Amino acid sequence: MKLVRNTVSAIAMIAAGAIASAVPASAAWDIAKAAAPYKGTQLNVIFLDRPGYRAIIKLLPEFEKQTGIKVNYEIVPYENTREKEVLNFNAKGDLSIALVDLVWIGEYAENGWIVPVDKFTADASITDPNLNLKGFFPLLLDAFGSWGGKTYGLPFDNYSGLLFYNKCMLKDAGFDKPPATWDELAKTYAPKLTNKDKKQYGYALQSLRGETQSADSFMRSLWPHGGSLLDKSFHSNLTSKESQAGLKFRQDLMQYMPPGVVSWDHAEAVNALAQNQVAMITEWSAFYSTLTDPKTSKLGDCLAVAPEPTGEAGRLPALGGFSLAVASQAPEKEQKAAWIFIQWATSEDIAKPYVEAGGVSGRMAVYDDPAIKATFKFVEPMVASWKKGVPEFRPRFPAWPAISEVVAEFGSKMMLGEVTTENGAKEIGTRMEAILQKEGYYDGKKALLQ
Amino acid sequence: MSNPARRTNPGYGRWTPFWFLAPAVVALFLIGIYPTLFALVTSLRQYNLTRSRDGFPFVGLANYQAVLSDPTFWDTLARTARFFLVVMPVEIALGLCVALLLHRPGLNFLRALARVTLVIPLATTYAVVGLLGRLVFNRDFGVANSFINLFGFPALDWLGNSAGAFAAICVMDVWQWTPFCALIFLSGLSMVPVEIEEAAKLETTSHWALLTHVQLPYLLPGFTAMLILRSADVLKLFDVVFTMTRGGPGAATELISIYIQRVGFRVFDLGTASAQALLLLVITILLARLYIRFFYREIE
Structure with missing residues (x-):
């Protein structure tokens, strides 16, 4: 029995090693190294009192420990969120990340309050090579994060x-x-x-x-x-x-x-x-x-x-749902730190712990996990719903x-x-x-x- | 005749009263006059925060014109007037009854206790009153339905129909503001000279005659102040209604302040919202002048 267990462990280690070597880009990405120039940066964001936000708050200490970037969040009722954000953006306030409900994306993008992601994806030093935008449900990336053919935000709290x-x-x-x-x-x-x-x-x-x-x-x-x-x-x-x-x-x-x-x-x-x-x-x-x-x-x-x-x-x-986007009013350094945070919070790596902590990820891969499927009854119907839908359900x-x-x-x-x-x-x-x-x-x- | 303090205190100069008044005047300017002037300027501009990229051009009286021709503005104003006309007489009548009861001699401890408890609704935050209202008028668990069930009436869906929701916000307003009226009346009653009141009691046993001929003149200044304050308060009543019904169902409880909030902070059309708010200010001032003209009497 012990022999079988050891053999299985050895195979698993070899397999893990093989996967790691097969993905050289993954090895190249070190979030701590990418975030090093931004250590000590403070990010400000609005969160809601909903399960998806409680989930990311649980995981935040890990991000802050790895990167040295501090994320300050204020929990605001949904009804007041847009009001707070619009006033903040008009006053050139302190928000470095915009929480964008899908029905606000046009307004935020047309006013230039949020930055298109291609500004950051072009910079390899701050972009995870495994960002894999195609790994999001296309409907979500399109509806929650995109406007006029450009992507601004990454799907974060998805319904x-x-x-x-x-x-x-x-x-x-x-x-x-x-x-x-x-x-x-x-x-x-x-x-x-x-x-x-x-x-x-x-x-x-x-x-x-x-x-x-x-x-x-x-x-x-x-x-x-x-x-x-x-x-x-x-x-x-x-x-x-x-x-x-x-x-x-x-x-x-x-x-x-x-x-x-x-x-x-x-x-x-x-x-x-x-x-x-x-x-x-x-x-x-x-x-x-x-x-x-x-x-x-x-x-x-x-x-x-x-x-x-x-x-x-x-x-x-x-x-319905929310994306996270970099606020254009934030200074350049803060914008880059915000981009690192947004990638982390919506990444495929964090998707499983995020779902386990009560969040609903917009990543497709996590819902193939048998353990997730078995534990969360809502997964299958939700995935079925996201396969077809209308982004303009509400204009x-x-x-x-x-x-x-x-x-x-x-x-x-x-x-x-x-x-x-x-x-x-x-x-x-x-x-x-x-x-x-x-x-x-x-x-x-x-x-x-x- | 010169003030002795000025003669004896070398530090008292021509500008001393100015410096004492300055902090209050500056504070008033910053929190009262400046925002009003800013609202006045805003009301003359196209000032939409969600279209800030278009700038804030001067549009003259266009916002006022838009407000005055907006049927929803008049509907909500009429609803607010209806609300005032429902709650104010009830609050005045109940407040006067409570004040007269507390003015009667004897039972000193209970009177003191009652005066303290009267302050509780007044001290309760508006939003909390709204949340209490949601619980009180809950169809299944609310005390309002338990109360009417005692008299054999079936449970009502208070917040789910127009008349019920309007009645519910009226009841919560009466609960919160009747004590204010009672305290104002009580302070008026306490100003009636004891000897006059006692002489009148020897003349008549009629409480009504005592109230109308002896006590009423002392109540009128407070009554006028009460009308002015409550009119202004009803015109800006927001939190209670918003937390209870959000102005619904339909538009049943959409008072003018709820509408202005929607225009100002949902649509972010601050130009129009400022014009609406300034028109309300004018209405409040006019009402105050009318109250003073018709109700206020100096006590001779």
Whole structure:
């Protein structure tokens, strides 16, 4: 037995040696050596109070020890992050790294607040030869980090919309698998899973006014049904047959949702599933750890995860996430140190410990790891969701925050029945086109990028 | 007649009062006047922080024109007025009742205790009041539904429908600000000379007559101050509503300050937001002048 173990160890050592020698570039990269000129540099970045950030904070001491670069992070609620960053960039403040939500990438890039990565990749002394941009899911690199054909940020905190469900409740109702289509969810599953006397509901869609309404609720209702916010000429597409079908579908589905979902944010929807009040929710992959934690969830083994159902236009789940980009306001030395940090935080080497610590990496390779697949149930559906999707699930141009406000107001009013889907769509269309007109999209001043 | 201090103190010169006043004036200038002037200049420019690459050109009164022709501005202003007209009478009535109860002689310990506890809602941070509101009006676990269940009414989804959410923010405002009204009224009542009050009590047993003929003149200056402060406060009420409802559902609780915040810090159109804020300042000043004209009376 001992002989077998020794033989296996020897083979493993030889194999490791062979791999190391086969990748000479890897041996050449020494992060400590690359960071030596920047030792003592202080980097400032905004983080959120979410699992992906807690994960990197756990791993930070290792980076700081290796490089001597100090990363100062401030934890800020999501709602205030853009406000803080925009004010900081306008005031030429102290942020050296920008945390970029996918819907901010156009705004940040067009204002020149973030630096394209090719400025750094051209410098071999600070670029990991194994950076391997092709190792990111193309959808993520494209949606989270790129604008106008240039890459600015590397995907860091990555989400996909997933169907989280209580498989015990589904089983009790006679279902041994989750709904494959939205139609099936609404017509077959939700009626059977709803018992209003017991305050039990088939499905919940978080719809609080704000980005939750505009992104999680409104846009999620459009895409799978073939609808979209804008047509090819950047005019409203909300009165199209497909968009209206999606919005009406959401109205019909509300009869199987708990009353008051219009005031529900992510926390309420996740909690309703965790406390067995609803059978299914469509939420970001990042909430997996909340739903598996016995302190915050009663689900235990009843939790199951699947890709979002498909619609007439196919499976087009919600897409969200953040990239890290170097802030152009930072001094040159700080920019280089920031680039070293960003590469490290999003690298293939760190991907596994990052996922194990609760983060969701944007690297493809880590999800091939059988141990990761076995431990994290969300991996397979998430990878399936990232194989196809629409980067412009929410338009990423600078006008989105203003449009999001309009969508959130009238999207909520539609759900409350204060306006019809037709009239609400017209109101959104008129106001949205006025914003886009002001931005110069209709007089040829700006390229139609989203 | 010259001041004896000036004669005896050689350090007291012509500029001494100036130096004593200077720190307060400088502080007022820095935190009050300068930002207002800056807002005035900003309101005359195209000042969008997300389009800073376009510069901040002078646009004259275009921002004011845009605000005055913006239906959402008027809708939110009307909603804010409705909110004020709902909460203010309730706060005044309840505050007056509490003040009259605390003004009655006897039960000194309980009165002292009540005065202290009245300060608690006032001292609570606005955002915390909003978070408390979310809990109080939670459909499943909130005390609001437990309370109405006691009377046999079914649970309401307070924050999930327009009327319920508006009622919920009104209730939280009444909870927080009734003590303020009570304390202001109480201070007015404590200024009524005891001999006049006792003489009036010998003349009549009617509490209403005592209140309207003897106590009311002493309450009016405080009442006017209360109206001015609460009007300004309601026009800039943000934190409670934002943490409770974010202005939703729909636009049910979108007060004017929430709208200005959206324009200023979501759209970053600071030119328009400054114009809106300055128009609110004008409204506040006008209201204050009206209150003083119609309610304020010197005590003779």
